[in-house]
Amino acid sequence: MRNLRCDVLVIGSGPAGLAAAYQARECGARDVLVIERNAELGGILPQCIHNGFGVRVFQSDLTGPEYVARWARMAAEAGVRTLTRTMVLAIESSPDGARRRVIATSGADGMLAIEPTALVLAMGCRERPRGALAIPGLRPAGVYTAGTAQRLVNIEGYMPGERHVILGSGDIGMIMARRLTLEGARVEAMCEILPYVSGLRRNLVQCVMDYDIPLHLSTTVIDVAGRERVESVTIAQVDAAWRPIAGTERVLPCDTLLLSVGLIPENELSRAAGVMIDPVTGGPVVDQAGATSVPGVYAAGNVVHVYDLVDDVTASALRAGRSAAGCACCTLLAESCELPVTAGENVHHVVPQRVRLPLVPEEGATLELRVRQPVEKAVRVRLSADGDVLLNKRLRYVRPSEMIGLALQPEWNERLTSAGGLQVDVEEA
Amino acid sequence: MTSYDVIVIGAGVVGSMIARALARYRLRTLLLDKAADVGEGTTKANTAIVHAGYDAKPGTLKARLNLAGNAQYDRVCSELGVEFDRCGTYVVAASAEERISLDELYARGRQNGVPGMTLIDGAEMRRREPSVTPQAVGALYAATGGIVDPFGLCIAAAECAVLNGVELALETEVTGIVREGRRVAGVEIRKQMPGGNLAVQKLASRWVVIAAGLWADDLLHSAGLDGLSITPRKGEYYVLDRVAAGQVHTVLFPCPTAFSKGILVTRTIHGNVMLGPNSVSISDKDDLACTREGLDEVMQGALKLVPGLDRRQIIRTFAGLRATQRPTGRSNTGDFVIEVPREVDGLLLCGAIESPGLAAAPAIAAYVVDLLRGAGLTLVERPDYDPTRPVQPRFSHLSREEQQALIARDPRHGNIVCRCETVTEGEIVAACHAPIPARTYDALKRRTRLGTGRCQGGFDTPLAIEIMARELGVSPLDLTLKGGGSRLVTRQTKAVA
Numbered sequence: 025m026r027n028l029r030c031d032v033l034v035i036g037s038g039p040a041g042l043a044a045a046y047q048a049r050e051c052g053a054r055d056v057l058v059i060e061r062n063a064e065l066g067g068i069l070p071q072c073i074h075n076g077f078g079v080r081v082f083q084s085d086l087t088g089p090e091y092v093a094r095w096a097r098m099a100a101e102a103g104v105r106t107l108t109r110t111m112v113l114a115i116e117s118s119p120d121g122a123r124r125r126v127i128a129t130s131g132a133d134g135m136l137a138i139e140p141t142a143l144v145l146a147m148g149c150r151e152r153p154r155g156a157l158a159i160p161g162l163r164p165a166g167v168y169t170a171g172t173a174q175r176l177v178n179i180e181g182y183m184p185g186e187r188h189v190i191l192g193s194g195d196i197g198m199i200m201a202r203r204l205t206l207e208g209a210r211v212e213a214m215c216e217i218l219p220y221v222s223g224l225r226r227n228l229v230q231c232v233m234d235y236d237i238p239l240h241l242s243t244t245v246i247d248v249a250g251r252e253r254v255e256s257v258t259i260a261q262v263d264a265a266w267r268p269i270a271g272t273e274r275v276l277p278c279d280t281l282l283l284s285v286g287l288i289p290e291n292e293l294s295r296a297a298g299v300m301i302d303p304v305t306g307g308p309v310v311d312q313a314g315a316t317s318v319p320g321v322y323a324a325g326n327v328v329h330v331y332d333l334v335d336d337v338t339a340s341a342l343r344a345g346r347s348a349a350g351c352a353c354c355t356l357l358a359e360s361c362e363l364p365v366t367a368g369e370n371v372h373h374v375v376p377q378r379v380r381l382p383l384v385p386e387e388g389a390t391l392e393l394r395v396r397q398p399v400e401k402a403v404r405v406r407l408s409a410d411g412d413v414l415l416n417k418r419l420r421y422v423r424p425s426e427m428i429g430l431a432l433q434p435e436w437n438e439r440l441t442s443a444g445g446l447q448v449d450v451e452e453a
Numbered sequence: 454m455t456s457y458d459v460i461v462i463g464a465g466v467v468g469s470m471i472a473r474a475l476a477r478y479r480l481r482t483l484l485l486d487k488a489a490d491v492g493e494g495t496t497k498a499n500t501a502i503v504h505a506g507y508d509a510k511p512g513t514l515k516a517r518l519n520l521a522g523n524a525q526y527d528r529v530c531s532e533l534g535v536e537f538d539r540c541g542t543y544v545v546a547a548s549a550e551e552r553i554s555l556d557e558l559y560a561r562g563r564q565n566g567v568p569g570m571t572l573i574d575g576a577e578m579r580r581r582e583p584s585v586t587p588q589a590v591g592a593l594y595a596a597t598g599g600i601v602d603p604f605g606l607c608i609a610a611a612e613c614a615v616l617n618g619v620e621l622a623l624e625t626e627v628t629g630i631v632r633e634g635r636r637v638a639g640v641e642i643r644k645q646m647p648g649g650n651l652a653v654q655k656l657a658s659r660w661v662v663i664a665a666g667l668w669a670d671d672l673l674h675s676a677g678l679d680g681l682s683i684t685p686r687k688g689e690y691y692v693l694d695r696v697a698a699g700q701v702h703t704v705l706f707p708c709p710t711a712f713s714k715g716i717l718v719t720r721t722i723h724g725n726v727m728l729g730p731n732s733v734s735i736s737d738k739d740d741l742a743c744t745r746e747g748l749d750e751v752m753q754g755a756l757k758l759v760p761g762l763d764r765r766q767i768i769r770t771f772a773g774l775r776a777t778q779r780p781t782g783r784s785n786t787g788d789f790v791i792e793v794p795r796e797v798d799g800l801l802l803c804g805a806i807e808s809p810g811l812a813a814a815p816a817i818a819a820y821v822v823d824l825l826r827g828a829g830l831t832l833v834e835r836p837d838y839d840p841t842r843p844v845q846p847r848f849s850h851l852s853r854e855e856q857q858a859l860i861a862r863d864p865r866h867g868n869i870v871c872r873c874e875t876v877t878e879g880e881i882v883a884a885c886h887a888p889i890p891a892r893t894y895d896a897l898k899r900r901t902r903l904g905t906g907r908c909q910g911g912f913d914t915p916l917a918i919e920i921m922a923r924e925l926g927v928s929p930l931d932l933t934l935k936g937g938g939s940r941l942v943t944r945q946t947k948a949v950a
């Protein structure tokens with residue numbers, strides 16, 4: 025087993041990992057190493073060959089591979105080292121909990137044991153599979169998650185099927201609806217159990233409506249038929265409790281069922297390392313700089329909570345990279361206190377779950393939240409500290425699919441030091 | 454025409470164990486299965502418990518072979534390198550009434566000769582398995598009960614048979630048993646040929662052994678005999694993520710009913726938790742569909758035993774079919790039907806091998822050999838018979854030092870393909886070149902655990918397709934999930950000039 029040391033070790037080379045590593049170098053960490061399981065850098069983005077990446081970060085509308093290639097170049101130029109085809113198997117802690125040893129394996133280097141000063145978790149997320157939904161019926165070939173289908177089509181060059189039904193209206197599912205249509209396959213329908221689409225409006229318009237793909241809301245798949253390959257699925261409308269409504273069943277002939285029913289942050293390593301996980305997000309509990317409950321361990325990107333825009337992933341990773349470098353260089357403010365953040369009225373979750381005080385201008389701090397229910401009219405997003413309103417932001421509508429960002433202002437420091445906690449509520453204006 | 458001494462129809466755990474038992478002798482043996490891999494029938498979808506033997510009625514074949522089979526598991530699994538854990542099993546009583554039925558089970562177990570049983574009280578049960586229902590008032594503990602990798606055992610037994618000279622033909626369906634007067638002459642088979650044509654062929658054999666699970670009755674009828682009628686009884690299951698394994702360390706049965714052993718909660722040999730099965734009589738022997746009602750029943754039943762189970766940890770559902778004898782059957786005793794029918798020469802029937810068929814399989818095989826010998830088959834031992842088979846290293850089971858050494862020997866073991874179960878490219882390559890090669894995705898899955906974790910193949914499928922196509926020398930377009938028309942991908946995307 026080879027032993028290595030470094031200042032900052034980043035697990036995962038998606039947009040989060042690359043930006044965190046880049047920023048750690050820029051902020052003075054000497055030795056920054058990124059470990060990636062895949063053969064290529066970039067996380068999920070090499071297979072996202074559609075555009076829509078980087079409008080805010082680079083002021084240009086890039087494809088996924090283009091966006092991530094820029095970050096890979098910037099990281100390389102900043103002196104970040106990368107190891108691809110290397111998978112982290114475990115994060116071990118010293119008995120006193122102060123130091124960590126990361127165990128990884130690769131064909132080229134064998135087993136590695138790496139001792140970093142600071143660790144950044146950027147493992148992204150995985151897709152929820154069929155089993156997790158317990159969809160009844162047979163278990164033939166032709167049931168894939170949308171991301172697996174995306175990889176098959178865009179990287180491997182093979183079609184998962186010819187006639188598709190898509191369950192779930194997540195962004196990947198909608199993007200694949202368009203992609204498969206462009207490849208000459210058919211998309212018979214997209215079904216969503218919720219009464220509204222769960223992905224971005226932009227994708228609904230450009231990927232589903234523009235291609236006349238039938239969209240069925242409040243509808244789910246209740247049966248899969250076919251012994252060898254999928255032959256049909258049965259769909260049915262559901263009531264408010266998501267129970268199928270008798271009499272609304274319809275059989276849709278198809279050879280493929282694609283699932284776009286949610287992403288789950290990949291935190292098996294984090295859990296084993298003792299990082300506290302938020303049961304609502306499925307990701308680590310963090311502060312505004314991505315610091316987790318374990319000193320010296322940071323997290324950024326989809327591993328924390330699922331993002332819809334890569335620009336926000338990058339921003340979160342720049343913050344985490346900066347503080348990881350600070351930890352590695354021992355420049356973090358030692359004395360600080362933390363305020364818990366509560367998800368109030370119609371708020372599903374808020375990240376960070378705790379805010380470290382004082383707020384530092386160059387650090388930047390943003391509360392990222394999602395609502396529980398869509399509201400298609402004007403709303404007020406209210407941020408308060410023990411009832412004292414700090415911010416009242418008016419929005420024309422809110423949807424669970426679109427993350428809301430609230431920048432925290434350093435001038436609030438004084439008002440916050442005496443507060444017991446922050447709360448965000450979303451109410452009709 | 455080539456002539457065999459014995460043709461075994463069905464490469465489930467029963468047929469495969471029989472083939473291995475016959476491989477010890479100088480015989481020309483053929484093992485046939487219509488599926489694309491061994492163990493694709495009931496053997497791949499059951500509760501995987503090596504029962505201690507207190508369930509069956511005293512004096513039955515079931516009781517005798519369960520006990521004898523159970524006793525052979527340590528040796529058989531160590532010879533074949535199959536994962537087996539004699540972790541002990543519990544039947545949990547949740548009421549005073551049920552408590553009485555524990556005494557009955559205990560008494561029956563004593564009659565059957567089951568060693569290592571004890572009756573414990575509710576407090577002791579909760580001490581041993583803290584997640585068990587607070588309603589538990591007592592339990593029957595059976596120390597000899599265990600859990601096994603059922604398809605692993607079947608694959609290993611079939612590989613051992615093949616390495617000792619047994620011929621194996623997959624995707625070969627027996628359409629009928631051929632008779633010449635009183636004598637069985639062989640079987641008629643149908644085989645899928647490259648290009649999609651079906652080839653029909655006759656194979657001659659002195660003996661034909663029916664080990665065809667649900668289809669045993671149809672094959673028996675094709676030989677002109679009746680007296681057996683199999684009706685499928687479905688059992689549905691949930692598999693939970695490994696993280697649930699902290700909750701259940703052994704096997705928890707409820708008190709049995711007249712129809713089944715009930716819905717249980719068990720750890721699997723691979724470290725998951727499994728819930729099920731229910732028991733529903735159906736008519737179609739291919740109907741492996743899970744139903745909403747069935748799955749709900751399973752969850753309700755499991756929660757009665759372990760109230761803290763978390764639905765969010767579900768990663769998979771499946772169903773298996775019990776080969777139950779129809780109550781109207783001529784000789785129905787609820788027992789296994791393992792016999793040499795008197796009406797013909799050269800036929801041996803293994804019928805109605807429902808639970809505890811897996812636990813009994815090693816003993817069934819030995820019993821079948823005895824019956825064949827008794828019916829006049831000459832058995833001469835081969836001096837070179839080897840009861841073992843080579844076992845491929847499993848990366849995730851090794852120490853860090855062993856992992857390092859393995860990668861140094863073959864760098865493909867450093868490439869992790871399935872990240873939930875930590876399966877390496879080296880393991881996939883080995884499975885593709887094993888004595889019975891993995892030729893389908895499901896076959897690969899059963900040999901390596903690839904795709905069986907929480908992401909259910911989401912990450913590995915594209916990579917596995919690429920590696921399998923390369924190793925097997927086929928196009929990705931020809932790879933299937935489980936043979937036949939179960940293709941994984943349908944065509945290449947539009948060609949780029």
Ligand SMILES: Cc1cc2nc3c(=O)[nH]c(=O)nc-3n(C[C@H](O)[C@H](O)[C@H](O)COP(=O)(O)OP(=O)(O)OC[C@H]3O[C@@H](n4cnc5c(N)ncnc54)[C@H](O)[C@@H]3O)c2cc1C
Nearest residue numbers: 036038039040061067068076111112147148325326333334
């Ligand atoms: C299909 C899809 C389409 C999208 N479309 C858009 C869009 O149009 N516009 C937009 O702005 N945003 C889009 N997004 C959102 C955004 O780009 C992603 O959420 C973003 O890629 C998340 O970045 P990440 O770095 O957190 O995770 P990922 O990109 O998933 O990267 C995580 C990396 O960590 C690696 N890893 C994990 N575990 C280990 C380990 N143990 N050892 C080594 N490496 C490991 C993984 O292999 C992976 O490479 C899309 C997302 C998806 C999934």
Ligand SMILES: Cc1cc2nc3c(=O)[nH]c(=O)nc-3n(C[C@H](O)[C@H](O)[C@H](O)COP(=O)(O)OP(=O)(O)OC[C@H]3O[C@@H](n4cnc5c(N)ncnc54)[C@H](O)[C@@H]3O)c2cc1C
Nearest residue numbers: 463465467487494495496502627666688774809810811812
């Ligand atoms: C829900 C359930 C739970 C169970 N739990 C347990 C348990 O915990 N412990 C236990 O000991 N037992 C258990 N059992 C019973 C056990 O699984 C079976 O007894 C055992 O697997 C039977 O093996 P087999 O080889 O006889 O049948 P199978 O595995 O079904 O094999 C028969 C094979 O014959 C092939 N075949 C059929 N017809 C033809 C043909 N015409 N031509 C060619 N091939 C053919 C099939 O493809 C199949 O592969 C359970 C069963 C079920 C259904």
